[in-house]
Amino acid sequence: MQGDLKASCLFGQLHKFTDGDVTLYQSNAILRHLARKHGLYGKNEMEATLLDMANDGVEDLRLKYVKLIYQNYEEGKEQYIKELPTQLKPFETLLSQNQGGKAFIVGDQISFVDYNLLDLLLIHQVLAPGCLDAFPLLSAYVARLTARPQSSKSFLASPQAQGSPHQWQRKNSEPWA
Structure with a gap:
C-alpha cells in the first residue's frame, strides 16, 4: 500500500x-x-465459455510460474521445468481439437486467451528454451501468432515497449512475472 x-x-x-x-x-x-x-471474446456464448475455461488454465499455469519465480526459483526451477510438459499438454490438446491446431485456442478468430497464452508461452521459452519442442501445435501456434503484425511480440520489439518488464526479460534472459 x-x-x-x-x-x-x-x-x-x-x-x-x-x-x-x-x-x-x-x-x-x-x-x-x-x-x-473489442470483439475478442468469441463469436457466441459457447466460444466465450470455452475461452473462460482455457483462460483459467492459462492463469493456473501463470500462478505456478509466479510462485516459482518469487518463492522458490533456485530450489524449484529444475522440478518446475521437469513438470512443465504436463502443464503444457492441455494447451496442445485444445489446439488439436480446434481445426487440427491450425486456428486459435478456440474458434477461428483470435481472442484474449490467445494473447494471454502467447505471453505465458514466451516467458516459458525464456525460462526453459526448447520447452515447446515436444509440442508441434504449440510451437506452430507461437510462430503464427508472433508473426502477426499486431502480435504482442511485435509490440515488445517496438520502441513503445522499451523499458517494459518484457524488454528487460528478453535482454537479460531472466524470467520475470
Whole structure:
C-alpha cells in the first residue's frame, strides 16, 4: 500500500484501468472487459465459455510460474521445468481439437486467451528454451501468432515497449512475472 497510485486501488494492488466511467481492478477482469469491448471474446456464448475455461488454465499455469519465480526459483526451477510438459499438454490438446491446431485456442478468430497464452508461452521459452519442442501445435501456434503484425511480440520489439518488464526479460534472459 505504498505510493499514491497503489493506495487508490480497490484491492491495494495494481492493475488499475479506467475506461470511461468505469474503473476496473484485477488483471483478468480488465482483460475480459477489453476482450468483450473489442470483439475478442468469441463469436457466441459457447466460444466465450470455452475461452473462460482455457483462460483459467492459462492463469493456473501463470500462478505456478509466479510462485516459482518469487518463492522458490533456485530450489524449484529444475522440478518446475521437469513438470512443465504436463502443464503444457492441455494447451496442445485444445489446439488439436480446434481445426487440427491450425486456428486459435478456440474458434477461428483470435481472442484474449490467445494473447494471454502467447505471453505465458514466451516467458516459458525464456525460462526453459526448447520447452515447446515436444509440442508441434504449440510451437506452430507461437510462430503464427508472433508473426502477426499486431502480435504482442511485435509490440515488445517496438520502441513503445522499451523499458517494459518484457524488454528487460528478453535482454537479460531472466524470467520475470
